[in-house]
Amino acid sequence: MSKKRTLPLLTIFLAEVFLFIAIFGLSYKLAKTWLFPTEIKSTPVEKQKNNTPNQKLRGSYLVSGDVFWGRAIDLYAQQTSLGYDWPFSRLSDFERSKYDSWIADLECPITDKKVPYQVQVDSLVFSCSPAYLDAAKKWFDVFTLANNHTDNTGADGFADTRSNLTAAGRQYFGHYDISQKDELCEVISLSVKLDDQASKLPIAMCGYHWLARVPTDEELAQISKYAAYFPVWVFPHGGTEYATHSNVQQQTLYRQMIDLGADVIFADHPHVVQETESYKGRLIVYDLGNLIFDQWFDAEVTKSLIINIRISTENSAQLKPYLDLASSCSTFQDNCLEQAEKKQLKAYKLDYSYDIICGERSAASLNDKLTHKCSQNSNNWLLERTNWSNTTTQLQQVD
Numbered sequence: 001m002s003k004k005r006t007l008p009l010l011t012i013f014l015a016e017v018f019l020f021i022a023i024f025g026l027s028y029k030l031a032k033t034w035l036f037p038t039e040i041k042s043t044p045v046e047k048q049k050n051n052t053p054n055q056k057l058r059g060s061y062l063v064s065g066d067v068f069w070g071r072a073i074d075l076y077a078q079q080t081s082l083g084y085d086w087p088f089s090r091l092s093d094f095e096r097s098k099y100d101s102w103i104a105d106l107e108c109p110i111t112d113k114k115v116p117y118q119v120q121v122d123s124l125v126f127s128c129s130p131a132y133l134d135a136a137k138k139w140f141d142v143f144t145l146a147n148n149h150t151d152n153t154g155a156d157g158f159a160d161t162r163s164n165l166t167a168a169g170r171q172y173f174g175h176y177d178i179s180q181k182d183e184l185c186e187v188i189s190l191s192v193k194l195d196d197q198a199s200k201l202p203i204a205m206c207g208y209h210w211l212a213r214v215p216t217d218e219e220l221a222q223i224s225k226y227a228a229y230f231p232v233w234v235f236p237h238g239g240t241e242y243a244t245h246s247n248v249q250q251q252t253l254y255r256q257m258i259d260l261g262a263d264v265i266f267a268d269h270p271h272v273v274q275e276t277e278s279y280k281g282r283l284i285v286y287d288l289g290n291l292i293f294d295q296w297f298d299a300e301v302t303k304s305l306i307i308n309i310r311i312s313t314e315n316s317a318q319l320k321p322y323l324d325l326a327s328s329c330s331t332f333q334d335n336c337l338e339q340a341e342k343k344q345l346k347a348y349k350l351d352y353s354y355d356i357i358c359g360e361r362s363a364a365s366l367n368d369k370l371t372h373k374c375s376q377n378s379n380n381w382l383l384e385r386t387n388w389s390n391t392t393t394q395l396q397q398v399d
Contacts, residue, residue, distance in 0.1 A: 055315035059192040059201065061101045062094065062357070063307040065268045065288030067140070068108035068149070070128045071120040072294035076366060077132075085135045086370075087292050093373040094306065094357060096139055100191040103205075104291060105235065105268050106143035106150070106172070111160035113153040125152045130160075133168045142188055144235040146174030146207025147269070162332065171330060174207020174235065181219045184208060185226050187336035189329040194315060200326035201311075202336055204230040206262075210238040211269065214253060220260055227261025229340040230322075231311075231350050234262040237269045239287065244300065244385070246274050246286035254284050264352065266307065272300040273382065276391045281398025283354060283391070291371055296363035303378065304359030304371050305386060311350045319348050354392070358382040 069077065069087045077086040096102060108128035115127035126149045143165065150158055158176065165172050173186035185206035192201045204226035208215055226232050234257050239250045254265045258279050265284040267274075271293070274286035288305045295301040313319065321343060329336040358374035358381075374382065383389065 055195045057192055057194050057199070057201065057311075057313050057315050057319070059100050059190060059311045060098070061103060061190070061309050061311075062096075062099050063103045063266050063285075063288070063309055064291040064359075065105055065304060066107045066271060066290045067104045067136075067143075067292045068106065068126060068128055069132045069136070069292065070108050070115070070126040071117060073292065074129065074132075075117055076294075076369065080366065084132045087132065088135050088139050090367070090370040090372040091139050094359070099308070100193070101141040102139055103142040103144075103266075104140050105147060105237070105288075106145060106161075107147050107293075109150050109153045109157035109161045110164045111153050111157040113157050113160070115153065124149075127153055127157070130164045133164060133170075137168045137170055141170060141191075142205070143170060143172045144174045144205070144207040144237075145172050145176065146178075146184070146209040146235060147176065147237045148209060148211050149176075151176040166332065172332065173205045174209070176209055178209055178213070178215055178219055181222055183333075184219065185222045185232070186332065187226070187230060187329045187334070189326045192311070194323070199323060200329075202230055202322055202326045202329040204232045204337075206232060206234045208234065208236040208238075208257075210236060210253070214249070220256065223257055223260040223262055226337060227347070229337065229345055229347050231263045231348075232261055234265050236265065236267045239267070239270045239274075241270050242272055242300065243270050244272055244274065250286055254286070255279050258282050258284070263350070264309065271295060273303050273305045273385050275385065275387045277387065278391050278394035278398070281395060283352070283395060285386075290361075291359065294369075296361060296369060302361040303374075303382065303385075304361075305382060306357040306359055308355040308357060310353045310355075312353075313348065313350050316348075318346055321345050322348060352395075354395070356382065356386060356388055 073087050077083060080086045082089055108126040110128050110130050113127060115125050120126055150161060171188050175183040185204055187202045188205050189200045190203050192199050206223055223232055223234060236254060240247060257265055264282055267286050268288050270287045271290055273289040276285050285307060289303050290301055291304050325336060325339055328334060358379045359371040360374045360378050361371050362368045
């Protein structure tokens, strides 16, 4: 064979060898991929969680004003066949089962230290029998005690009040003495729904009874202390009795409370409904009026403002430690705040929305003396008195 014929054959041979190697290599690579797949880089677990729909946390609550069952409420109740159930017998108008909790101002010591009816009338010294608690606890879950009547039977009567509420399984916060700064705020374990499953969420509530004087900076600083870890709802008790609108002192103080970290202000004492406002995108209710009270002397004292406050947020890694913590936050003066501080938890935020509900009473009959849902005319009156349209518009304008 000549050299000239050998070269083309060699070239063809080498080309076939290279082609074989290329095909073999590709086949091997494919086989390796199919039979022995390489590790797939995945999104970290936490990021994967964020890419899936989070659980939705929701809560809906009623917040109302002055409640007590002393004086004439007790007198009338004992004249009826309903007895201890009578003061609460028309609250069914407000469909309690639709809400997760009901919060109110308890303006009376719950104690066996009985104050005679006429003394209560003449001296405005109240006493509420513990015998009503079995009926009351069917409606109310949390009480503020920060007012000018929970001390009416002395420090012992106030201690009885706390003890009786604890025995009834109700939560409470606040003190009649504003100088007791370590007892002004309390972490409350509120019922919530987590994707329609029952759960608990810790929320701080602070009560400020300031009729004698405005709180000091140190006393007000309790709001910021709790706001570092929890949403804070503040319940101040002050202002001018029977004044239909707030005064400058109320406005200055309640706005300051928002500046210090409060999410919302629910105030009382004047015994009549006052206006609401949006301050820095947060709701201030200047007075809720009476809910269960023996005042019928004019139309103003017979109207009740009830706030439906709704909260929502996504269940996140940031929120989970608080859901875990909530079960230990239902006891008075527990260590919930200390646990949050120790764990260096990061404060969580809630989305809020509100509606108002109108209640009214009259002296027309024994049954009418109890708060029930308003007529349409009274409901229109409430919308105007509270300036509700403007308030809600301003609340919605703030992100």
